[in-house]
Amino acid sequence: MKERIYLDYAATTPVDPRVVERMLPFFTGTFGNPSSVHWFGQQAEAALESARETVASALGAQADEIVFTSCGTESDNLAIRGMAFTQRERTGAQRIITTPVEHHAVLHTVEQLAELNGFKMDLLPVDQYGMVDPEDLRHALRDDVALVSIMYANNEIGTINPIAEIGKLCLQRGVPLHSDAVQAAAHLPMNVVRDQIDLLAIGAHKFYGPKGVGALAVRKNVGLHPSQTGGGQENGRRAGTQNIPYIVGLAEALKLTVDDLEARRQRYTARRDRLIAGVLGNVSGSRLTGHPTERLPNHASFAFERLDGNHLLMLLDAAGFACSSGSACKVGDPKPSSVLNAIGLSQAWTLGSLRVTLGESTTLDQIESFIEVLPSLVTKVRGAA
Amino acid sequence: MTKGTSVVVAMSGGVDSSVAAALLVEQGYNVTGVMLRLWSEPGKEESNRCCTPDAMAGARRVAAKLGIPFYVLNSQDLFHNVVVQSFMDGYRNGITPNPCILCNQHIRWGFMYETARELGAEFMATGHYAQVNPKPDGSVELHRGLDPDKDQSYVMSVLPQEKLRHTLFPVGGMAKPEVREHARRFGLTVADRADSQDLCFLAGQDYRGFLARHVPEVTKPGKIVNADGRLVGEHQGLAFYTIGQRKGLGVAASRPLYVLEKTLATNELVVGDETNLGRNSLTAGGMNWIAGAAPAAPFEADVKIRYRAALAPAVVIPQSEDQISIHFKNSMRDITVGQRVVIYNGEVVLGGGTIRSSFNRFEEPA
Numbered sequence: 001m002k003e004r005i006y007l008d009y010a011a012t013t014p015v016d017p018r019v020v021e022r023m024l025p026f027f028t029g030t031f032g033n034p035s036s037v038h039w040f041g042q043q044a045e046a047a048l049e050s051a052r053e054t055v056a057s058a059l060g061a062q063a064d065e066i067v068f069t070s071c072g073t074e075s076d077n078l079a080i081r082g083m084a085f086t087q088r089e090r091t092g093a094q095r096i097i098t099t100p101v102e103h104h105a106v107l108h109t110v111e112q113l114a115e116l117n118g119f120k121m122d123l124l125p126v127d128q129y130g131m132v133d134p135e136d137l138r139h140a141l142r143d144d145v146a147l148v149s150i151m152y153a154n155n156e157i158g159t160i161n162p163i164a165e166i167g168k169l170c171l172q173r174g175v176p177l178h179s180d181a182v183q184a185a186a187h188l189p190m191n192v193v194r195d196q197i198d199l200l201a202i203g204a205h206k207f208y209g210p211k212g213v214g215a216l217a218v219r220k221n222v223g224l225h226p227s228q229t230g231g232g233q234e235n236g237r238r239a240g241t242q243n244i245p246y247i248v249g250l251a252e253a254l255k256l257t258v259d260d261l262e263a264r265r266q267r268y269t270a271r272r273d274r275l276i277a278g279v280l281g282n283v284s285g286s287r288l289t290g291h292p293t294e295r296l297p298n299h300a301s302f303a304f305e306r307l308d309g310n311h312l313l314m315l316l317d318a319a320g321f322a323c324s325s326g327s328a329c330k331v332g333d334p335k336p337s338s339v340l341n342a343i344g345l346s347q348a349w350t351l352g353s354l355r356v357t358l359g360e361s362t363t364l365d366q367i368e369s370f371i372e373v374l375p376s377l378v379t380k381v382r383g384a385a
Numbered sequence: 386m387t388k389g390t391s392v393v394v395a396m397s398g399g400v401d402s403s404v405a406a407a408l409l410v411e412q413g414y415n416v417t418g419v420m421l422r423l424w425s426e427p428g429k430e431e432s433n434r435c436c437t438p439d440a441m442a443g444a445r446r447v448a449a450k451l452g453i454p455f456y457v458l459n460s461q462d463l464f465h466n467v468v469v470q471s472f473m474d475g476y477r478n479g480i481t482p483n484p485c486i487l488c489n490q491h492i493r494w495g496f497m498y499e500t501a502r503e504l505g506a507e508f509m510a511t512g513h514y515a516q517v518n519p520k521p522d523g524s525v526e527l528h529r530g531l532d533p534d535k536d537q538s539y540v541m542s543v544l545p546q547e548k549l550r551h552t553l554f555p556v557g558g559m560a561k562p563e564v565r566e567h568a569r570r571f572g573l574t575v576a577d578r579a580d581s582q583d584l585c586f587l588a589g590q591d592y593r594g595f596l597a598r599h600v601p602e603v604t605k606p607g608k609i610v611n612a613d614g615r616l617v618g619e620h621q622g623l624a625f626y627t628i629g630q631r632k633g634l635g636v637a638a639s640r641p642l643y644v645l646e647k648t649l650a651t652n653e654l655v656v657g658d659e660t661n662l663g664r665n666s667l668t669a670g671g672m673n674w675i676a677g678a679a680p681a682a683p684f685e686a687d688v689k690i691r692y693r694a695a696l697a698p699a700v701v702i703p704q705s706e707d708q709i710s711i712h713f714k715n716s717m718r719d720i721t722v723g724q725r726v727v728i729y730n731g732e733v734v735l736g737g738g739t740i741r742s743s744f745n746r747f748e749e750p751a
Contacts, residue, residue: 311500314456318417318504331441332422332457333430380503 005366006322009206009298009359010155010183015249016208022252023210026245034242035233044244051251058258059200060191061217067234068215068247072182072203073105074227075216078238079178079199080109080149082224084119087146087176090223097122097140098149100342101130101156106149106180119146129291130157130343134165141173148177152184152200156326156339156355157290158299160184167196176222182206182214185254187268187296189261198222202254204246208360209253213246268297268358271367275300275356278371283378289326289340289353298358301326303345307352307381310334315377321370326353391415392553393501394510395493396455397435398443400575401512404564405555407571409510410451417504418448418455421497423488424465424586426595435585447573460496467491469586476596476603476624479649480723484584490543498548510553515541515734517549517557525549527675527734532560539692542727542737546677596624607652609636612645612661620654623647629662629719663716664743669726670708672738679703680735687729688713690720690740701728709738712746 026047032040034048049063056063069075080096088094096110100123113119122145124136132150141148148170153160163179170177178199181190186207192200199222203214218224218237230239257264280286285305304312309325310332316323326337336350356370394406396418409416420441425433441457448455468487475482493511501509514530515538527549530536544552556564568575587595597604604622611617618636620626626634630644634656643662646655667690672679680703687696688711699713711726720743727737 308459310459314458314500315503317454317456330445330457331438332420332436332459333461334459 004320004322005370007356007358007362007366007370008322008324009362010296010355010357011324012205012211013186013208013359015205015210016253016256018256019209019249019253023245023249026248030244034244035231044242047244047248048242051247054251054255055215056217058190058254059185059202059217060193061200062220064235065192065217065220066215067218067237068213068242068250069238070212070243071214072180072201072206073103073214075201075203075214076103076105076149076178076180076182077109078224078227079201079216079218080106080147081113081227082237083147083176083178083199083222084113084117085225086223088119091146093144093146094118095120095122095142095145096147096149097124097137097145099124099126099132099151101126101154101339102149102151103155103180103182105182106151106178110149124150126342128343129294130154130159130289130339131291131294132161132166134162134169137166137169141169141175145173145175148175150177150179152179152181153188153296153299154290154339155183156337156353157301157343158183158295159290160188160294160296163197164195170198171196176219183296183299186257187261187265187298189258192217192219199224204250204253207253207257210246210249213243213250215250264360265297268362271358271362271364272298272300274364275358275367275371278367279356279374282371282375286378287349289343289345296357298362299355300357301353301355303340303349304352304354304378305348307378308334309352309354311381312352312354312377315380316374319373319377321373324355324357326355389413389415390508391417391504391506392508392510393417393419393497393504393506395497395512396420396444396447397512398440398447398575399512400568400573401514401556401564403444403447403512403573403575404567404571405510405512405553406447406453407451407573408555408567409553410453411571414508416451416453417506418444418451418453419497419500420444420455420457421464421492422457422459422461423492424461424469425588426586426598429588429590432588433585443575447575450573458497458500460492463496464488464492464586472584473596473600475723476600479623479647481627481721482723483725484586485540486543486725489540494544494548494552498551502551508551508553510555512556513537513541513554515554515557517552517554524676528557528732529729529734530554530557535561538729538734539689539725539727539737542675542725542734543673544675545673546675549675593622593625596622600624605652607654609634609654609656611642612655612657617642617656623649623652623654626654627719628721662718664720664745665716666710666712666746667717667720667726667743668704668708668710668741669738670741672703672707672709672736674706674736675734676736679706679709686735687731689727689729690717691724696729707738716745717743 030043032044034045052066053063055066110121114121176198179197180201182203185202198219200217205211226237228239289301289303337353340350392414396402423435468484472482472484498509514535516528518526529538603624609618609620626644642656645657683702686701688699699711702710724740726740728735
């Protein structure tokens with residue numbers, strides 16, 4: 001069997017063995033329900049609250065500002081839905097400002113609020129890199145805005161938004177800001193105070209934690225309608241018995257990530273830049289998507305002219321390289337990437353996207369062999385069309 | 386030779402292709418599963434017989450169980466531009482096309498075959514009931530499937546020698562109960578879907594509605610006339626009738642009337658007695674000879690003029706590499722221009738082509 005090379009760390013990461021180690025005692029030994037009065041419950045509660053402190057300190061927040069959820073998507077849903085209803089009750093505002101390049105966890109949530117609940121959706125323009133211009137936000141921030149939701153860094157094209165400027169504008173107008181940091185938290189130092197973010201969503205499996213657990217940082221003075229009701233856990237903001245082993249895993253993974261952030265950034269950036277130069281230099285009709293420098297350190301994304309991106313993914317997989325595409329589709333019915341549409345690429349390009357994201361196990365040798373194999377596969381795909 | 390040889394198997398989620406894949410894995414091949422996403426009318430994607438979401442999920446489950454990679458190939462545009470287009474063009478030109486033949490020729494053993502080769506596969510395999518048997522000289526013969534009820538060699542007669550050499554039919558040498566037995570042995574709980582001859586892109590609906598939407602000019606009412614040109618009724622559109630059809634003409638007559646001919650130029654349907662119906666000869670073109678070349682001299686053979694027709698004894702007269710005439714021993718009721726004719730020598734498929742005309746011997750072909 002040939003070596004399989006994983007280059008899709010933006011989709012998910014393996015769980016760090018140190019994280020698994022930390023999680024294991026909470027399946028069988030320390031199994032109590034943190035809401036219970038007895039010693040078993042208290043032990044679980046201690047682990048939960050310790051995890052909460054760890055996560056809070058990694059995000060520049062206070063412990064009681066952290067809500068644990070089941071994933072990044074749930075965090076986004078809780079933030080947007082919870083805040084939209086709170087704000088409408090409080091101020092009557094029902095305009096939600098977001099961008100066309102958000103993850104579906106955000107876009108589809110805002111769309112549903114608009115369709116079913118009478119909210120209005122405002123899409124800010126983005127530039128050719130998928131970046132928001134704070135000036136556009138300044139003009140859009142009128143009195144009737146309930147919430148702004150702008151992603152920290154884009155999952156598909158890697159572009160990092162000027163989130164601190166965005167946060168400052170929202171603070172000035174007294175409008176809460178939600179930011180989907182599911183990708184960003186794995187690579188950039190998060191600080192909700194520095195960036196003035198009221199609601200920050202993360203998911204553990206993007207930074208070597210387990211799937212099925214996420215968190216939302218909710219600034220203290222911000223009220224939030226719970227989207228899941230029940231026993232009042234998580235300070236009434238997210239009911240349901242907490243998933244202690246996974247929450248412990250999320251906290252440990254985030255701590256390890258934050259400790260190693262700068263070293264990882266340097267390691268990834270050099271490999272990413274070699275990858276980008278190699279692909280653009282060796283494949284005709286190719287372009288980088290997303291910002292050339294203001295992008296996630298592990299993230300390279302491309303568009304190829306006149307190419308079926310799914311077909312390329314299949315040939316890459318057969319050649320041993322696991323990558324992704326903005327129009328990735330497992331049922332053979334690819335749709336042009338809406339992100340690539342939003343940044344103004346023409347139809348000749350929007351089906352031909354490729355995302356290559358690096359991680360802990362990625363070596364320079366792997367990058368070189370990828371660069372070597374890719375051009376011939378692109379030629380094959382173009383020939384098959 | 387088989388150990389580690391790469392094979393791409395076309396998977397539908399059904400029992401035949403699932404067992405085909407499982408047998409190849411068991412035999413030690415390096416197997417990759419693929420499924421074609423074919424074109425559907427907008428809004429009818431859920432019911433395209435070849436690739437419903439259920440069928441895809443089923444095929445994916447089988448692939449996962451077998452531990453093989455699985456991909457869906459998007460051939461929607463190609464299928465539309467080649468298969469659906471020629472289906473519509475056929476009716477536009479007054480012939481009854483056979484889209485499944487074109488699909489096998491241009492999509493399965495075209496796009497999918499090329500993709501399999503791109504993926505590094507030596508063979509493409511499917512769950513069809515036909516057999517590829519090697520000859521001592523290194524070439525291969527195409528044989529009927531072992532199970533006479535399931536035999537699909539008629540459709541496979543479109544494959545050229547070169548592609549047959551790189552084709553495997555793992556269940557072609559089995560009877561259906563044996564295939565089901567293998568499915569049980571492998572623990573494959575696949576739905577044994579009812580065989581259907583409906584066209585996949587019609588999504589289980591009548592082809593008449595499809596034609597009315599996409600080729601409205603062939604669904605125009607016109608005259609029904611007898612052989613003398615006398616008006617006997619009105620038809621609903623030439624596309625809705627087949628040669629030899631008796632029922633549904635809506636014409637009152639003392640004797641049963643049959644469709645003899647469709648005259649596209651005047652949009653007339655010609656009807657007559659059963660005695661006028663038979664033709665004992667046909668011409669065909671676009672011949673594919675499995676051996677690679679047309680036989681030099683006329684020969685006796687068994688001939689099929691439709692997928693489900695019985696074999697009929699006939700003399701085949703090669704006119705050129707590409708063209709043949711066939712004289713049947715007995716008159717045939719429903720030789721249909723546009724359908725495929727396939728020539729057999731016992732179990733062996735010699736070749737096939739597209740029916741261009743029918744006539745009675747001692748007449749000149751039209």
